[in-house]
Amino acid sequence: MKSKSADCWLTIIGAGPYGLCAAAYLRAAGVEARVFGEPMAFWQNQMPAGMCLRSNWGASHLADPRRELTLDAYCRQNGNHIPKPIPLDRFIDYGRWYQVHAVPDLDRRHVSSVEIDPRGFKVVMAEGEEFTSRRVVVATGIGAFASRPAEFAGIPCALASHTTEQNDLRRFKGQRVVVIGAGQSALESAALLREADIDVEVIARDRTLNWVGLHPRLHHLGVISKMLYSTRDVGPAGISRLVAMPHLFRRFPRGFQDRTAYRAIRPAGAYWLQSRIAGVPITLGRSVVSAAVAGSRLQLRLNDGTERLVDHALLATGFRVDVSRYPFLAQSLLTQLETVDGFPVLHGGLESTVPGLHFFGKPAAWSFGPLLGFVSGAEFASRELIRSVTRNNASH
Helix, strand or coil: CCCECCCEEEEEECCCHHHHHHHHHHHHCCCCCEEECCCCHHHHHCCCCCCECCCCHHHCCCCCCCCCCCHHHHHHHHCCCCCCCCEHHHHHHHHHHHHHHHCCCCECCCEEEEEEECCEEEEEECCCCEEEEEEEEECCCCHHHECCCHHHCCCCCCCEEEHHHCCCHHHHCCCEEEEECCCHHHHHHHHHHHHCCCEEEEEECCCCCCEECCCHHHHCCCHHHHHHCCCCCCCCCCHHHHHCCHHHHCCCCHHHHHHHHHHHHCCCEEHHHCCCCCCCCEEECCCEEEEEEECCEEEEEECCCCEEEECEEEECCCECCCHHHCCCECHHHHCCCCEECCEECCEHHHECCCCCEEECCHHHHHHHCHHHHCHHHHHHHHHHHHHHHHHHHHHC
16 A cells, blocks of 8 residues: 655655755755655766866855855865865765755655646655655756667677666776767776776778867956856857846747757867877777677678677767656656657746746756756756746645
């Protein structure tokens, strides 16, 4: 028999940067909220150990309304120093420290279902508990959206896996690995494999590698730098300022938004990776056209006719948003949700066409621009949510 608990005003699903920041802002505004999820779970479980954040220090703080829970405060309280670039394990620890201070009553349980209810939404927990919530914020990140190229369909995970499926790349010791992709994940994975003395090659369809941060002096020109770059650290000069203003960005024609968003987030590696991948074979302008199991290994054929026989293909092929892949969203809800290419269509407060249902993080990027795909977008999302729910509270 399912148990029922008291209703609540707002439910946040997800305890990564967006879910935690939203909770902090809601608490400060006196808005009741229940928050569910394992803190920083995606970062801990679905990113290879040893990685570093590409974003700079100023863009890696978790937003809080009092600005008391910054990376600097974390370092001071813990009496230690975080190197730059920021190591993944230290950022995870910072996120958990933030959670203890901002959301101490976090419920680590798993939400199994959300469906529309006359009073808002019925939320069902994995253990069977049910309750109703007037609003629901989906902040569960991108883990469900890992993109696996069609050429690798049917290939077992033992031979081809997405980077989100590999937490420790040292397991490939003694094997030959090919990394597919040209972004930060691909290049840093290749660096980690090489540093573990693992035979690795990078294959990418891009004809050149793009780098972020090659001209640091442009960030130290005083007023000029402030005109060129936002502290959000998303996109190159000029574009950085535009995407940091989502309400302005979304007023531009759709074609301009799409082109600008791609320029802001196109596959690229941090400049500090260049020395770490020196010596790694990198094959550019090539793509895999077929993959086949060859005994205990994997046979790849490229579009130039060449072949590779490898032990594993590591797919650093990014993410493709499709909110229907969130397993907890009921089909009856999804049929009422307006989407474009898998992205929910959102309005003020990052609210979807299903009243009371909000989406944070990368799913909000089609409506509000590429900033929403980065940690530094959590402040905007949280402030938008506060404006939306407090305005609706006042009208009822």
